[in-house]
Amino acid sequence: MNGFGNKKCEYLYLMSFHIQRMPAPIRLRELIRTIRTARTQAEEREMIQKECAAIRSSFREEDNTYRCRNVAKLLYMHMLGYPAHFGQLECLKLIASQKFTDKRIGYLGAMLLLDERQDVHLLMTNCIKNDLNHSTQFVQGLALCTLGCMGSSEMCRDLAGEVEKLLKTSNSYLRKKAALCAVHVIRKVPELMEMFLPATKNLLNEKNHGVLHTSVVLLTEMCERSPDMLAHFRKLVPQLVRILKNLIMSGYSPEHDVSGISDPFLQVRILRLLRILGRNDDDSSEAMNDILAQVATNTETSKNVGNAILYETVLTIMDIKSESGLRVLAINILGRFLLNNDKNIRYVALTSLLKTVQTDHNAVQRHRSTIVDCLKDLDVSIKRRAMELSFALVNGNNIRGMMKELLYFLDSCEPEFKADFCLNFLITTVIIANTCFHCYVFLGVTAGSYVRDDAVPNLIQLITNSVEMHAYTVQRLYKAILGDYSQQPLVQVAAWCIGEYGDLLVSGQCEEEEPIQVTEDEVLDILESVLISNMSTSVTRGYALTAIMKLSTRFTCTVNRIKKVVSIYGSSIDVELQQRAVEYNALFKKYDHMRSALLERMPVMEKVTTNGPTEIVQTNGETEPAPLETKPPPSGPQPTSQANDLLDLLGGNDITPVIPTAPTSKPASAGGELLDLLGDINLTGAPATAPTPAPVPQISQPSFLLDGLSSQPLFNDIASGIPSITAYSKNGLKIEFTFERSNTNPSVTVITIQASNSTELDMTDFVFQAAVPKTFQLQLLSPSSSIVPAFNTGTITQVIKVLNPQKQQLRMRIKLTYNHKGSAMQDLAEVNNFPPQSWQ
């Protein structure tokens, strides 16, 4: 009795305390219910803020009983998007607690709120370490989960040993978690990969699918990261094949069944690992052939699951060195997918076909009509895929039909496609046929702003090459920008053309269309408005200014106006424009005699490989590749001849990457005399005493081969042992060539010349120039000096880099100019005694 009375007093006593304190924090469910009743965002925010305040004060009171609940609520609010960083330390306290419920929420909170950017996360390391050795497997599991989710590199380094130990345990629950944790550790600290190697030995012997699955993931990760591991794990292929076989052959197993297929997820994983192991390896690929064929034929395709497996199988077949029968099977499966009604499957089929079109082109061609139909699909993803695939399939045979479809597609597709479309279009047609010119101009006019900037040089090059179309082109482009000059790429091309072919425009020579009557002033008007317009970018303005300058040699009546315009821009704020204008001004004043030569018509450029997405030269199913010659401008400017040219070019798809001659007119001016002397040989040199040349618009050609040359450090990868030669020895001047070949790029020969002077007087203003036959490319670097001291007391060194892709015999003509004994000397010589090792 007394006890009971005492208890009652005690109870009342305690209750009084509780009443004074905060009410117990609400449960998570109630919070969620409350938030769901909020009708507006503001209301919700209010509720959340109130609750946050309550939680914060509860945290301050260090309340152990309700901490778990509060953190759970905090996590929910965090998920909704509200800041919850003040809960981080609380999570740590929960992790340190002994109760499982606390630990659970604590670890969850750590995974969601903490990451390696917060310093507090390191405090967890010790807790995790203890929990990894806990007696209850679920606590160990929690720790593994958390480490595998957000462990930083330091934590991983510290705890990797524990993880590895757990990987070897017999408890399958822990084993699979440890495997995933190991994946994370390897991602964070790749050097620790070797540590896990011994544990992987028995991983595949497990019966438990969970462990199998995670082991395969671990093996995949290791193989992807390290080629040594890859080689090591190749011996596992038979075992993997066996597991896969069991999966397929085994009967219904309720544990692993998904829509009638036994553990499809594991099957997909194994297939992916087989793909990685079989890549580039004949033996492994052979071992897999049977099982892949079996999977491909036996899998049920009525449900999505089966199709997922088939998809993975197809990807694997295409990637490994499978036999041709298997590849055909794979493509047929893809073809079947394409005809399927389910969008997902079609999308997936198009994606895979895109990957395989390079290698199995003919097989994919068979499905061309279906692919083209997909262009009309409603779905954006499918349309994009179909477009890319269609471009890949275009070849000389089907270009007519395909282009029609594609242009129709262009009209109806969404704007975000247009840019990609145009780039692809240009590249494809450049490779296939240097014509279809009307298409271009049409394209440029309709989709001008969507064309990417790097398409401009390509288009310009094409225009130069279609000589008979110049008049038509310039007229069409002029009309296009007459009303609207906001589309930058279009304006750039138009400005360039007007600058080049302005004379044709004014003379009204167009044969394709009704020639328009344009006066010189009108042309200058439009160019000037482009210059002034706010919509023009700096690049466009540069184009316009140079075009105006070029017209000074092509127009007759308006030269004064041009002079005026150019001089105005000499004080432009835009530095580029100002420089150009000043130099052009100089051209008018001091170097007027050079002006016409400098500004004459651009020569026809040789074909380039573009630097677009399709860098690989595609033969697109053509036969008889023949090296493509530079076509001389065909006579008779008929559009029908274009079609005939198409047929001519059909055989010539094997484009040798010939860099165009750098389209500067520098050689044309300063080296005009040289050209005469050197005849048909390409001249590239560094005429040190030439006047500052006007910056003729450099088409930014993708001269990537030469770029590669210049960026290579000089004496890298020396293939030594090539004898040096005396290239020239006359009048006391001796020039020696020493050679180096690059191991990385066997078509490059680096020649170092050394010029020495055995006479008793110095040779000053020494200039060395070299020319090579057309099939070579030459790059001359700056000489060490321009004075060859007397009595062989010193030498001038200069480096020449020669690109010899066709490995032809090296020949060179050199020209030397210098001052000696008060008179100017000049000499020409041919160097023929190159040792075979320098060019073979």
Added chain:
Amino acid sequence: MIKFFLMVNKQGQTRLSKYYEHVDINKRTLLETEVIKSCLSRSNEQCSFIEYKDFKLIYRQYAALFIVVGVNDTENEMAIYEFIHNFVEVLDEYFSRVSELDVSFFSAVPAVHGGESAEPIDELPKMCSAREPQEACSVSTPVC
């Protein structure tokens, strides 16, 4: 690799989100709204895979709830599609006739672990309930 796993309802409210790579909190809400916008604008006939920035989104609609998984290029989209369904089936099995409301209470996503893979869905009950750990439930399918 799985980048994120979202459950969003038609009004754009996030019911569940799990990110396997760090994304700033304000970027998350942005991401979620954009993702749900692109999913909502699709019709039934369109395919379930969307290309969004440098992810691929694979989504599935269940009544008023969208489950969206963002993956990188290397994943098999159809396998993920199947995984989503599997996940929902398990939830259904465990919570018996799961609805959107129930999902809100479900605050842990242990099935997808570290952006990669699988642990058997049978762990779900253990993770989310305060009860004693129980035996694996009948649908203990390993998930990838």
